[in-house]
Amino acid sequence: MEKVTVIGAGSWGTAIAFVLAENGHDCLLWARRSDQSAEINENHTNKSYLPSISLPINLKATSDLEAAAMHSDTVIIAVPTKAIRDVCSELNAMAISPKLIVHVSKGIEPDSLKRISEMISEELDSSKTKAIVVLSGPSHAEEVVLRHPTTVTAASFDLEAAEKIQDLFMNHYFRVYTNPDIVGVEIGAALKNVIALAAGISDGLGYGDNAKAALITRGLAEISRLGVKMGANPLTFSGLTGLGDLIVTCTSVHSRNWKAGNMLGKGNSLDEVVSGMGMVIEGVRTAKAAHQLAAQHGVSMPLTEALYSILFEGIPPKQAVDQLMNRMKKQEVEDLFGNR
Numbered sequence: 001m002e003k004v005t006v007i008g009a010g011s012w013g014t015a016i017a018f019v020l021a022e023n024g025h026d027c028l029l030w031a032r033r034s035d036q037s038a039e040i041n042e043n044h045t046n047k048s049y050l051p052s053i054s055l056p057i058n059l060k061a062t063s064d065l066e067a068a069a070m071h072s073d074t075v076i077i078a079v080p081t082k083a084i085r086d087v088c089s090e091l092n093a094m095a096i097s098p099k100l101i102v103h104v105s106k107g108i109e110p111d112s113l114k115r116i117s118e119m120i121s122e123e124l125d126s127s128k129t130k131a132i133v134v135l136s137g138p139s140h141a142e143e144v145v146l147r148h149p150t151t152v153t154a155a156s157f158d159l160e161a162a163e164k165i166q167d168l169f170m171n172h173y174f175r176v177y178t179n180p181d182i183v184g185v186e187i188g189a190a191l192k193n194v195i196a197l198a199a200g201i202s203d204g205l206g207y208g209d210n211a212k213a214a215l216i217t218r219g220l221a222e223i224s225r226l227g228v229k230m231g232a233n234p235l236t237f238s239g240l241t242g243l244g245d246l247i248v249t250c251t252s253v254h255s256r257n258w259k260a261g262n263m264l265g266k267g268n269s270l271d272e273v274v275s276g277m278g279m280v281i282e283g284v285r286t287a288k289a290a291h292q293l294a295a296q297h298g299v300s301m302p303l304t305e306a307l308y309s310i311l312f313e314g315i316p317p318k319q320a321v322d323q324l325m326n327r328m329k330k331q332e333v334e335d336l337f338g339n340r
Helices: 011-022 034-043 065-071 081-092 116-123 159-169 182-204 209-229 234-238 240-251 256-265 270-277 282-297 302-312 317-325
Strands: 003-007 026-030 060-062 074-077 099-103 129-136 150-155 174-179
Touching (some): 011 026, 026 065, 065 081, 116 129, 129 182, 129 240, 150 240, 174 182, 182 240, 182 256, 182 317, 256 270, 256 282
Parallel strands (some): 003 026, 026 060, 074 099, 150 174
């Protein structure tokens, strides 16, 4: 048994804590709202995010961030990308021992174009960080808490740290691989949300399997092109945090990014989608960052650019699709990692 802290009691943070508690670890889950932490402690539920699920009795919660940070030397950050800096800044202001920091968020910060591990490194002093690990892969919270087989990757420049996280989580339904390519894992995890929005739009427009298969395939090519330019190992994108995460996010009814895209394809405005979802849609924010990264690195990302035009320039989805289909002819394989 080890002590572990999970910061963020949304659906994924709760699912992560669920696995750790089931594995016998002393897991403390931080919730921003005191009524939410009280519900977890008293009723062993988190109905706002995972209705109908009973949480392990040994899973405890708190709304005191400092108490959560002091609980253990392994801290898992499970908040939306836009909250990463605020949470890390608060942690940095505390008199805490060095922590093994794990993040399970998926996004890129617009304008700064920082990956999440880079944001954490900027906000947390090196004296308070042992190592940073990314835990990512095709993993819907709703299925994890039902103990459906799930496989993810722990990525870090520090192999020993990645292996420790692997050991903490591994059980009969939750399998963890390790990968030293933290850049590729974070890029794949973030950009698959952009393609999932596009897949939802395609379904919302009434297009079928042919269109979705093309979106997933060409979306993977875009993600790979950009990732390689940013220093990632191209093989990472054929793995769990590339192709695997892309498939599940583009096809599952659990995917909030797919749901948001589906609503856009059916004619809802972005404001209507955001207000109607009630949860963070990481792909919207990441689409802006991906658009900026493509320009910065000189990488061709037509699907990303089409989605950007829908989200931020008011182009109707059907018009954006027509523009994609009528582009100049190209070769496929040479385009995979090239700049075409």
